[in-house]
Each structure stands twice: as C-alpha cells, then as structure tokens.
Amino acid sequence: MTLLISLYLFALGLACGSFFNVVALRVPLGQSVVRPPSACPRCAHRLAARELVPVLSYAFSRGRCRSCAARVSPLYPAGELAAALLFVWAYLRFGLTVQGLLGLLLASLAVIVTVADIRYMRIPNAVLLAFLPPLLLLRLLEPDGRSYAEYALGAIAGGGVLLLIALLSRGGMGMGDVKLLALLGLALGWKGVLLTLLLGSFAGTAAGLVLLLRRQGKLRQPMPFGPFLMLGALIAYGYGDALIGSYLQLFK
Numbered sequence: 054m055t056l057l058i059s060l061y062l063f064a065l066g067l068a069c070g071s072f073f074n075v076v077a078l079r080v081p082l083g084q085s086v087v088r089p090p091s092a093c094p095r096c097a098h099r100l101a102a103r104e105l106v107p108v109l110s111y112a113f114s115r116g117r118c119r120s121c122a123a124r125v126s127p128l129y130p131a132g133e134l135a136a137a138l139l140f141v142w143a144y145l146r147f148g149l150t151v152q153g154l155l156g157l158l159l160a161s162l163a164v165i166v167t168v169a170d171i172r173y174m175r176i177p178n179a180v181l182l183a184f185l186p187p188l189l190l191l192r193l194l195e196p197d198g199r200s201y202a203e204y205a206l207g208a209i210a211g212g213g214v215l216l217l218i219a220l221l222s223r224g225g226m227g228m229g230d231v232k233l234l235a236l237l238g239l240a241l242g243w244k245g246v247l248l249t250l251l252l253g254s255f256a257g258t259a260a261g262l263v264l265l266l267r268r269q270g271k272l273r274q275p276m277p278f279g280p281f282l283m284l285g286a287l288i289a290y291g292y293g294d295a296l297i298g299s300y301l302q303l304f305k
C-alpha cells in the first residue's frame with residue numbers, strides 16, 4: 054500500500070511540478086497561469102500534448118524544441134522531478150496526516166520559489182499570498198503539540214531577523230526573502246525558523262564557495278537565497294526536533 058501511494062504521489066508530483074514551473078515562470082511577469090497555452094519562447098510553436106509529459110518529453114526531445122531545436126531550460130524537468138521526489142518524501146516522512154499535507158504544501162512552495170528565484174532573482178508576492186491561507190489553516194488544525202503563540206512568534210522572528218539584515222546590508226537581501234521567512238516561521242515556529250535560517254545560510258555559503266572556485270573569483274555575482282531557505286525549511290520541518298535535540302545533547 055505504501056508503495057502504491059508513493060507511486061501515485063510521484064505521478065501527482067510530476068504533474069503538479071509542471072504547473073509549478075508555469076506559476077514560477079509566469080507570475081513574476083504578471084502573466085496568467087492559464088492562458089496562453091505553453092509554447093516555445095523562441096519560435097512560438099505551441100506545445101502538443103505529447104510535448105507536455107513531465108520529464109519524459111524533455112528526455113525524448115533531448116532538451117530541445119521539436120520545431121526550432123532551441124534549447125529548453127533544464128529548469129523544467131528539474132522542477133517536475135523535484136516536486137515528484139519531495140511529494141514522496143513528505144508522504145514517507147509524515148504519512149497521510151495533516152503534517153503530511155503541510156509537507157506537500159512546503160514542497161510545492163519550495164519548487165515554485167526555487168524556479169522563480171533562479172530565473173528572475175525574485176520571489177513573487179502573489180505566490181506567498183496564495184500559500185498563506187492553506188498554510189495557516191493546516192497549522193490551526195494541527196499545531197503539533199505546540200502553542201499557536203510559537204508559530205506567531207516564528208513569523209515575527211523569521212521576518213524580523215531577515216528584515217534587520219536587509220536594512221543593515223542595504224540591498225544585499227531582498228524583501229522577498231524577508232516575507233518568505235516570515236511565512237516559513239508561521240509554518241515552523243520560532244525554533245524551526247531559526248534552524249531554517251542557519252541551515253539555509255550554511256547551504257548558501259557552501260554553494261557560493263563552490264561557484265566562486267569554479268568561476269575563479271567573480272565575487273559580486275548575486276545569488277538567489279530563496280532556494281537555500283526552502284532547503285533549510287524542508288530539513289527543519291522533517292528533522293528539526295531531532296537536530297535541535299542532538300545539538301542540545303552536546304552541552305549536557
């Protein structure tokens with residue numbers, strides 16, 4: 054049964070991921086996510102049903118438009134595959150529970166934020182606003198043994214810390230990141246959101262160093278922070294209590 058549900062969620066994740074890509078690539082431009090139908094950005098060739106199959110279409114056409122052979126961004130299959138894998142992860146970690154549903158929601162947000170932030174260096178307000186009501190509702194339904202105050206404090210702590218950094222760094226940190234971390238605080242509580250920031254900063258610094266070494270020192274290359282915050286949030290959501298617990302053990 055677990056295998057069957059996992060397979061189902063994998064397929065659902067692929068389909069949703071395909072939609073998340075559209076949201077991430079169109080919403081920041083103020084375009085509708087429904088119309089026009091997907092087309093090649095270079096030759097405007099409208100994609101047929103067989104060209105819209107997640108991951109497989111990309112693999113079979115070797116990442117090129119079937120009409121004009123323009124390169125298709127690898128962000129598409131990557132977003133689809135990431136959504137599929139994260140959906141299965143949320144289910145295996147939390148089962149068919151409210152916590153699992155919240156996990157699916159965070160996974161969805163992670164894919165949209167990552168694709169949008171990599172492509173445009175922006176996290177669209179509309180996306181954050183769309184995730185707020187379902188996230189709030191699930192937290193009210195399932196506070197996970199904590200008080201509501203902990204989650205309210207999470208939003209304030211998450212948004213507050215990054216807002217302070219944004220003000221001090223004068224443009225080094227985008228307001229999208231500030232709002233994103235406030236939203237994540239609402240889902241994760243204040244401990245979880247601080248862990249998110251810590252993990253996200255580690256991951257971002259590590260990735261920055263790798264990039265720096267590979268490009269041999271182009272320092273001022275701006276890097277999106279949203280994907281790293283989302284990575285931190287998923288780890289904090291899945292394993293935060295265990296991580297914080299074993300960290301505190303160090304001091305006993």
Ligand SMILES: [Zn+2]
Nearest residue numbers: 093096118121
């Ligand atoms: Zn084309």
